[in-house]
Amino acid sequence: MVPPNDPISPVFKAFRSESSGKYFDLSNGKLSVKGVPLLSEVPSNVTFRDFHSACQSSDAPLPLLQRVRAWSHKGAFLGFNKEVPSDRLLNSLGKLSNRDFLSIFRFKTWWSTMWVGNSGSNLQMETQWVLLDVPEIKSYVIIIPIIEANFRSALHPGSDDHVMICAESGSSQVKASNFDAIAYVHASDNPYNLMKEAYSAVRVHLNSFRLLEEKTVPNLVNKFGWCTWDAFYLTVEPVGVWHGVKEFVEGGVSPRFLIIDDGWQSINKDDEDLKEDTKNLVLGGTQMTARLHSFEENKKFRNYRGGSMLGPDAPSFDPKKPKLLIAKAIEIEHAEKEHDKALHSGVTELSVFEKKLQKLKTELNDIIGEGESSASNEFRGSSSGSDKNYGMKAFTGDLRTKFKGLDDIYVWHALCGAWGGVRPGSTHLSSKIIPCKVSPGLDGTMNDLAVVKIIEGGIGLVHPDQADSFYDSMHSYLSEVGITGVKVDVIHTLEYVSEEYGGRVELAKAYYKGLTHSLQKNFNGTGLIASMQQCNDFFFLGTKQISIGRVGDDFWFQDPNGDPMGVYWLQGVHMIHCAYNSMWMGQMIQPDWDMFQSDHLCAKFHAGSRAICGGPVYVSDSVSGHDFDLIKKLVYPDGTIPKCQHFALPTRDCLFKNPLFDDKTVLKIWNFNKYGGVIGAFNCQGAGWDPKEQRIKGHSECYKPISCSLHVREIEWDQKSEAAHLGEAEEYVVYLSEVDELLLMTPKSDAIQIVIQPSSFEILSFVPVRKLGHSIKFAPIGLTNMFNCGGTLQELEFRSTAVEFSAMIKVKGGGMFLAYSSESPKKCCLNGAEVAFEWSADGKLNLSVPWVEQAAGISDVLFAF
Numbered sequence: 006m007v008p009p010n011d012p013i014s015p016v017f018k019a020f021r022s023e024s025s026g027k028y029f030d031l032s033n034g035k036l037s038v039k040g041v042p043l044l045s046e047v048p049s050n051v052t053f054r055d056f057h058s059a060c061q062s063s064d065a066p067l068p069l070l071q072r073v074r075a076w077s078h079k080g081a082f083l084g085f086n087k088e089v090p091s092d093r094l095l096n097s098l099g100k101l102s103n104r105d106f107l108s109i110f111r112f113k114t115w116w117s118t119m120w121v122g123n124s125g126s127n128l129q130m131e132t133q134w135v136l137l138d139v140p141e142i143k144s145y146v147i148i149i150p151i152i153e154a155n156f157r158s159a160l161h162p163g164s165d166d167h168v169m170i171c172a173e174s175g176s177s178q179v180k181a182s183n184f185d186a187i188a189y190v191h192a193s194d195n196p197y198n199l200m201k202e203a204y205s206a207v208r209v210h211l212n213s214f215r216l217l218e219e220k221t222v223p224n225l226v227n228k229f230g231w232c233t234w235d236a237f238y239l240t241v242e243p244v245g246v247w248h249g250v251k252e253f254v255e256g257g258v259s260p261r262f263l264i265i266d267d268g269w270q271s272i273n274k275d276d277e278d279l280k281e282d283t284k285n286l287v288l289g290g291t292q293m294t295a296r297l298h299s300f301e302e303n304k305k306f307r308n309y310r311g312g313s314m315l316g317p318d319a320p321s322f323d324p325k326k327p328k329l330l331i332a333k334a335i336e337i338e339h340a341e342k343e344h345d346k347a348l349h350s351g352v353t354e355l356s357v358f359e360k361k362l363q364k365l366k367t368e369l370n371d372i373i374g375e376g377e378s379s380a381s382n383e384f385r386g387s388s389s390g391s392d393k394n395y396g397m398k399a400f401t402g403d404l405r406t407k408f409k410g411l412d413d414i415y416v417w418h419a420l421c422g423a424w425g426g427v428r429p430g431s432t433h434l435s436s437k438i439i440p441c442k443v444s445p446g447l448d449g450t451m452n453d454l455a456v457v458k459i460i461e462g463g464i465g466l467v468h469p470d471q472a473d474s475f476y477d478s479m480h481s482y483l484s485e486v487g488i489t490g491v492k493v494d495v496i497h498t499l500e501y502v503s504e505e506y507g508g509r510v511e512l513a514k515a516y517y518k519g520l521t522h523s524l525q526k527n528f529n530g531t532g533l534i535a536s537m538q539q540c541n542d543f544f545f546l547g548t549k550q551i552s553i554g555r556v557g558d559d560f561w562f563q564d565p566n567g568d569p570m571g572v573y574w575l576q577g578v579h580m581i582h583c584a585y586n587s588m589w590m591g592q593m594i595q596p597d598w599d600m601f602q603s604d605h606l607c608a609k610f611h612a613g614s615r616a617i618c619g620g621p622v623y624v625s626d627s628v629s630g631h632d633f634d635l636i637k638k639l640v641y642p643d644g645t646i647p648k649c650q651h652f653a654l655p656t657r658d659c660l661f662k663n664p665l666f667d668d669k670t671v672l673k674i675w676n677f678n679k680y681g682g683v684i685g686a687f688n689c690q691g692a693g694w695d696p697k698e699q700r701i702k703g704h705s706e707c708y709k710p711i712s713c714s715l716h717v718r719e720i721e722w723d724q725k726s727e728a729a730h731l732g733e734a735e736e737y738v739v740y741l742s743e744v745d746e747l748l749l750m751t752p753k754s755d756a757i758q759i760v761i762q763p764s765s766f767e768i769l770s771f772v773p774v775r776k777l778g779h780s781i782k783f784a785p786i787g788l789t790n791m792f793n794c795g796g797t798l799q800e801l802e803f804r805s806t807a808v809e810f811s812a813m814i815k816v817k818g819g820g821m822f823l824a825y826s827s828e829s830p831k832k833c834c835l836n837g838a839e840v841a842f843e844w845s846a847d848g849k850l851n852l853s854v855p856w857v858e859q860a861a862g863i864s865d866v867l868f869a870f
Contacts, residue, residue, distance in 0.1 A: 038142070041141045043137060055082075081189075092177050097168065100125060105122075108122075109133045114497050135148050189207050198724075236628060241268035243306055247403075253631070263413070265416045269305070271299035288331065288335065298432075401487030424455070427466075429465060441501035452699070477526065492536055495536075531552060535551050548594060580687055585655060587654055591654070596620050608635055613687065617768060650678060652676070666690060672686070686767045711760070737749070743766070747786075782826070801814055802814075821851055821854070829844040829850075835866055
């Protein structure tokens with residue numbers, strides 16, 4: 006907000022004129038919406054302000070301002086006053102009883118997920134918003150804790166069903182006692198409009214972030230890619246990366262983007278030589294106390310010699326080696342846990358544990374050493390960072406020379422540089438090791454190795470005054486060596502180290518300002534994927550420019566805590582995170598559902614969700630660990646994807662349910678294609694958050710087949726103007742991809758009833774039926790060999806003459822094209838030539854379509870009647 010004495014802009018003079026009746030009222034200790042009480046026993050120190058009185062100026066585009074003006078009577082701000090200033094203040098907003106809610110809370114510092122309940126005491130710590138069901142007026146209300154001055158806020162559970170708001174600065178030197186607008190409330194009769202309207206209002210009010218509609222997303226959102234993390238962990242190196250990309254191309258799916266994840270940076274620990282890389286890092290966790298000592302790549306990449314992978318004698322790669330390293334490192338991890346357990350239980354004779362550890366570490370070093378000697382022979386020569394024939398620049402150049410379709414190469418880095426920040430004295434920047442202090446609000450979160458390690462080592466924090474220089478130094482170098490973007494991880498560490506820097510809001514502003522400037526200068530304004538960022542600080546302060554980010558936690562191929570069923574139930578948990586987080590995050594960033602491995606036991610389950618999520622599709626397959634048949638149901642040969650036109654969201658009947666362990670609810674998500682809608686039904690039952698144990702755990706009793714109903718009315722056609730007309734059809738064809746079945750449905754039909762097996766799914770495509778003449782009904786489905794068959798339809802046109810009706814379709818991809826036709830066509834033409842087709846009395850019209858390389862995979866199909 007601007008200071009109170011700043012003049013109100015002319016836009017806001019017009020903006021303030023508003024005649025609609027207000028939705029909310031706070032009086033007699035009750036917060037009500039349209040006369041329906043929401044919160045009772047509201048303390049007298051809670052304040053209420055309408056939108057206009059709190060919002061003085063905005064840099065938002067005029068169309069957005071006008072929309073917010075039209076909605077402003079539906080929202081208001083809540084504040085509170087205390088007698089004694091503090092850096093952390095808790096205050097009740099009132100009592101919430103017997104009203105269903107959906108909420109998002111942080112279950113780790115970095116990650117958030119959904120939670121449902123019906124009282125204030127059911128809320129979890131660090132709740133980012135709560136959506137209330139108000140069936141009395143067929144409406145919904147959201148309460149969003151926001152930012153005011155140097156304080157950010159979250160909702161917490163209170164005693165006796167009270168909803169508590171916690172406002173904190175993150176610094177004992179920054180205190181306040183009065184808040185005028187620390188939370189925003191908004192009402193609507195449509196929950197999806199509600200999210201859009203509420204976050205638009207907050208954007209106009211705060212002026213510290215921008216909505217997704219105001220930004221450009223990176224090109225990779227429409228493409229297929231590969232991330233190196235699960236393939237190599239920290240052992241990633243050029244030869245393995247090269248062979249990984251090569252395998253995809255040879256398998257018939259060319260990656261259009263590559264993410265070189267953690268393991269490429271120059272990092273070391275405080276007790277090591279200032280300019281030498283830490284050696285023999287394998288698993289995530291071992292690097293979390295290390296710090297960045299150079300902005301250039303580490304020795305593994307620095308020693309790459311240009312052209313060495315292009316010739317006939319290019320180094321080979323043993324795909325078993327990363328697996329051997331990872332298996333040995335896991336043995337070491339288990340041995341360390343045994344050692345620590347013995348130590349903490351009072352065992353004094355630890356030599357047997359120490360000998361075992363030493364033996365395992367020697368074996369690990371031997372495995373690594375064999376590979377290092379081989380690699381050093383292959384890449385022997387100068388490795389100066391200034392030599393353009395060596396290092397990352399030579400490597401990215403060779404990748405692009407060989408793999409012409411590789412549009413983007415991203416690399417990983419932590420927000421503070423590395424997990425442990427930047428090592429003091431190693432660069433031209435002023436960095437200082439800051440001890441980490443975790444907010445009491447995070448006491449209710451899940452135990453997390455990353456937090457333990459970061460607290461153990463502290464963070465080498467570059468002074469916020471140098472944030473611009475910090476990011477530009479990193480990114481300008483990366484841009485020069487052929488990197489087109491970055492995956493920025495470990496974002497929510499700033500709140501740990503804000504004591505000396507004006508608090509978490511001010512520190513975040515400085516860092517995100519520097520990151521924004523560098524993104525604009527070095528990566529075309531779009532080349533950044535945000536990760537480990539799922540907290541309102543980031544979204545309200547860090548998304549001026551950032552336009553894509555993760556909406557789930559990490560893909561876990563097995564339960565790190567040892568539950569053998571975790572290999573199954575963790576996958577459903579991941580989908581729940583993504584679907585519900587997209588409700589709010591999708592207002593500000595393009596939701597990214599993260600990678601998965603195509604040879605995982607639940608790979609098909611993941612693939613079904615990625616097919617209709619509306620974001621990029623990427624995998625983290627190990628070298629020689631692919632299911633190309635599965636990938637080809639998601640990806641075209643050219644590495645593009647049949648992407649939905651919106652981001653996937655839960656259907657209304659899932660909003661206040663628990664699709665993880667209520668033993669009855671299937672997760673249903675809806676989306677649009679150009680010529681139809683889609684609903685995916687996923688059985689995610691089998692695990693979920695346990696508030697008492699403060700962890701996500703299995704619920705094996707829920708891991709079983711679940712029935713559900715599906716209807717075309719569950720697609721929210723009005724959420725995209727281009728799709729609105731699709732929701733007005735009198736009749737639809739429904740295609741169920743997994744059972745290969747066609748059905749007809751009208752808006753008045755009974756719902757389709759199906760049973761979904763555990764860790765399984767069904768995707769239903771809904772296409773409006775077009776009448777050709779008086780009797781013919783026609784609807785194109787698309788290529789049924791793709792999960793999102795409707796996404797393969799590029800153009801659709803109908804023509805009629807006195808003697809003939811025709812449907813002309815442009816379809817992308819190769820495979821079996823399906824349409825519904827109540828009568829057999831007279832003829833079919835494919836790319837100008839008449840061809841045979843199959844039609845059956847149930848209306849199925851099939852045609853085999855080739856991939857046409859010279860036409861970018863697009864074929865012209867004509868059916869004449």
